[in-house]
Amino acid sequence: MAFAGPARALATQNSGREQLERRIARLVQEFSDQGVHRTGTDVDRRSAGWLSAQITQTGLAPSLESFSLSRVDPIEATLTLGARRLQGVPIFDAAFTDGAGITGRLGPLESDAEIGLAATAPNQAAAGPLGNARRANRHRAIVCVTNGQRPGLCPSNADLFLQPFGPPVLQVSREDADWLGEQAGAGAQARLVAQVKRTPSTAFNVTTKIAGTDPALPPLVIMTPRSGWYTCASERGGGIVCWLELMRTLRAPRPARDIVFVASSGHELGHLGINAFVEARPGIVKKSAGWMHFGANIGAAVDPGNTVQASDDEFEAKLTREMAPAGLSVDRRVPRGTVPGGEAEVVHRGGGHYVSVIGRNALFHNPEDRGAKAVDPAVIARFVDAFTNVARGLTLG
Numbered sequence: 219m220a221f222a223g224p225a226r227a228l229a230t231q232n233s234g235r236e237q238l239e240r241r242i243a244r245l246v247q248e249f250s251d252q253g254v255h256r257t258g259t260d261v262d263r264r265s266a267g268w269l270s271a272q273i274t275q276t277g278l279a280p281s282l283e284s285f286s287l288s289r290v291d292p293i294e295a296t297l298t299l300g301a302r303r304l305q306g307v308p309i310f311d312a313a314f315t316d317g318a319g320i321t322g323r324l325g326p327l328e329s330d331a332e333i334g335l336a337a338t339a340p341n342q343a344a345a346g347p348l349g350n351a352r353r354a355n356r357h358r359a360i361v362c363v364t365n366g367q368r369p370g371l372c373p374s375n376a377d378l379f380l381q382p383f384g385p386p387v388l389q390v391s392r393e394d395a396d397w398l399g400e401q402a403g404a405g406a407q408a409r410l411v412a413q414v415k416r417t418p419s420t421a422f423n424v425t426t427k428i429a430g431t432d433p434a435l436p437p438l439v440i441m442t443p444r445s446g447w448y449t450c451a452s453e454r455g456g457g458i459v460c461w462l463e464l465m466r467t468l469r470a471p472r473p474a475r476d477i478v479f480v481a482s483s484g485h486e487l488g489h490l491g492i493n494a495f496v497e498a499r500p501g502i503v504k505k506s507a508g509w510m511h512f513g514a515n516i517g518a519a520v521d522p523g524n525t526v527q528a529s530d531d532e533f534e535a536k537l538t539r540e541m542a543p544a545g546l547s548v549d550r551r552v553p554r555g556t557v558p559g560g561e562a563e564v565v566h567r568g569g570g571h572y573v574s575v576i577g578r579n580a581l582f583h584n585p586e587d588r589g590a591k592a593v594d595p596a597v598i599a600r601f602v603d604a605f606t607n608v609a610r611g612l613t614l615g
Contacts, residue, residue, distance in 0.1 A: 238463070238602070239595040242517075245272070245462065246455035247590040255454065257445045257484045257491070258289040258419030265444065266422040269458070269481060273426050276465040282422045285494035287487065289419040293317075297361055297388055298409040299324065299401050304394055307447075308412035309343055309362070309387040310376035310487065312352065319411035320359040320386065324402045327351050327360070333410055335402040336387075337363040337395065340583040343374035343387065352384030359410045360387045363395045367521065367580040373447050374583075379487040386412040421445075421483040423491045428469055428477040430613065435475035436505050438612050440464060441492060441561055442512040443485035448585050452592035456516030456577070460601050467606040473613035475507060482561060492561040496568070503568030508533065508612050510605065511562040515577030517598035519591065523549040523578030527558035529566065533573040536611060540604040546597070549578070573608065575601070 252268065253261040270280035290310050294317065297304045308314060322332025327347055334357035336348040343349065348362060366372030371391040376382075388410050390398070401408070424444070430437075442457035461481060468477055484490025496503060503509075515522075524541075526548050528534035538548055552558060558566050562574040581587040 235599065238599050242459050242593070242595040242598050243590040245459050246451055246593050249455050249458060250449045250451035250589050252449070254448055255445050255450050256447065257487050258287050258421040262421055262445055262483055266424050266483070269424045269444065272462050273424070273465065276462065277469065278426045278428065278465055281425045283425055283495065283498065284420050284422050285484070285490060287419055287421060287484070287490055289417040290414050291417050293413040293415055294411045295388060295413070296411050297390060299406050304390050306388040306390040307371060307373050308414060309374060309389060311378040311382045312384050312387045313382065314414050315359070315386050315410065315412045317411065317413050319409050319413070321407070321409045322358060323405045324361065324408040325405055326402055328356060331402070331405065332358045333408050334360045335398055336360055337365050338374065339365050340372040341374045344377055352387065355385055357385055359385050359412070361398065361410065362387050362389045363392050363398060364389050365392050366582065366584050368584050368586065369393055370584045370586060372583040375486045377488050379490065386410065388412050421491065423483060423495050424481040425495070426465065426479045428465065428473060430473045430475040430477070432474050433476065436507045437476040437478045438508055438510070438609060439478045439480065439502070439506050440510045440512070440609065441480045441482065443491070443561055444481040445483040445485045445491070447486055447583055449588045451587050451589055452518040452520070452579055452581055453514050453583070453587055455593055456518065456598045456601070457512035457514070459598055460512050460516060460605055463602040464605055464609060467602065468609055468613070475613050477609070477613060485561070489561050489564060492564050496564055503565055503570040506570060509562070509565045509570055509572040510609060511560060511565070511572060511574035512605070513560040513562070513574055513576035515579035515582060516575060516601055517593045517595070518577050518579035518581065519594045521578060521580035522594070522597070523547070525550040525552060525576045525578070527552040527562055527574040527576065529571045530554070533571055536608050537573045537575070537604070540607040544600040544604040546600055546604060
């Protein structure tokens with residue numbers, strides 16, 4: 219009988235963990251089932267409503283903060299060579315074509331061909347040889363093979379969405395890379411169309427707050443993006459779930475300082491949402507006690523790994539001290555002073571204190587990033603533990 223108490227406590231703990239992991243899987247599945255989470259679309263707006271309902275279930279009051287954009291809606295995005303036509307996705311921070319498109323020889327990048335052929339990993343379209351070619355405007359148009367880790371068309375984000383540059387760029391799947399290389403080597407005639415329409419749209423950041431006991435203290439801000447190119451189950455799901463779970467874990471005991479939560483849209487378009495959030499709160503970057511950024515691929519099930527980004531040694535140490543006991547590895551640390559990936563960039567450039575996790579994921583920006591199978595709920599639950607402990611330390615007066 220002496221072991222009845224501890225055994226019962228362990229059973230209760232295990233039951234609570236199982237419930238958490240089931241909730242994680244359910245939330246990721248629901249988010250994925252909503253559809254393609256492009257900024258300013260109907261799916262994006264419905265998803266904001268769903269997220270607001272999840273916040274209400276934690277006992278907090280959600281707010282929707284709107285921002286405007288000129289949404290890009292592709293009309294035709296194709297590359298035609300002879301009888302074969304490839305479907306693609308334009309790069310959203312480049313020029314576009316009209317319905318007639320651009321016709322000319324397909325050739326290697328930096329050749330004298332009218333249409334250049336490039337290849338790049340997701341989110342590298344403004345860097346390296348492709349970025350240089352875009353800035354040089356050597357070609358009238360460019361075809362870019364997207365080299366994701368798995369088959370599929372894996373687009374790059376439009377980091378310069380508000381300052382587009384260079385010729386039209388059509389992104390295509392890597393499955394066609396060998397054939398395109400042969401066509402470029404032969405100087406085949408091609409027609410590239412990257413025709414779009416612009417639609418005035420409204421998107422929303424979803425926010426809430428846990429009120430601290432001392433409103434004079436600077437707040438802690440916890441942020442995660444919620445938009446992307448596809449259904450984004452593992453790209454966005456883990457960060458969104460951690461964001462929601464911290465609302466549950468941090469409400470009691472009541473923190474000393476306010477904790478402000480923001481899930482921003484506009485991620486794939488130069489971080490439009492988090493920039494709007496900051497612009498609406500002058501001085502918040504430096505005035506905050508700190509920022510926690512739950513980036514892409516947290517708890518991804520396919521080829522996982524973790525990168526830590528931080529503004530300083532102290533903030534990095536706070537996170538890594540909590541990750542180890544939770545059984546979470548730090549596979550890469552971004553060198554101090556490097557501009558971080560994701561929404562942490564706005565805090566870095568504004569001189570604020572931040573800590574950030576971005577995961578590795580073979581399904582990154584891939585159309586197959588769908589459903590709860592794309593994440594590991596047990597790993598996400600361990601991140602909830604680590605993030606909760608970090609946040610508790612940062613909310614002390």
